[in-house]
Amino acid sequence: MLQLQGVSYSKIGEDKQEIGFIADDIKDLIPELIYLDENGEVEGIHYQRTVAVLAESVKELNDKVKAQELFIKDLVSRIEKLENK
Numbered sequence: 001m002l003q004l005q006g007v008s009y010s011k012i013g014e015d016k017q018e019i020g021f022i023a024d025d026i027k028d029l030i031p032e033l034i035y036l037d038e039n040g041e042v043e044g045i046h047y048q049r050t051v052a053v054l055a056e057s058v059k060e061l062n063d064k065v066k067a068q069e070l071f072i073k074d075l076v077s078r079i080e081k082l083e084n085k
Contacts, residue, residue, distance in 0.1 A: 003025075
């Protein structure tokens with residue numbers, strides 16, 4: 001997910017600004033998130049599917065944060081013990 005870049009864009013022939021991802025970028029990373037036209041060309045992104053991928057990314061980051069918090073807590077405890085000697 002870190003390789004994805006959110007962008008602001010207008011669809012060809014439309015003035016309305018959209019926010020999303022570039023489908024060609026996602027194609028190589030997570031091909032299940034894109035859909036193709038009848039010619040096999042990238043047409044768009046299944047944005048509803050991105051929620052599952054993003055949720056798993058959040059869980060992974062949360063696990064890393066918890067591990068870092070425990071490590072920091074241990075380091076602080078060890079420092080306090082050294083300072084109190």
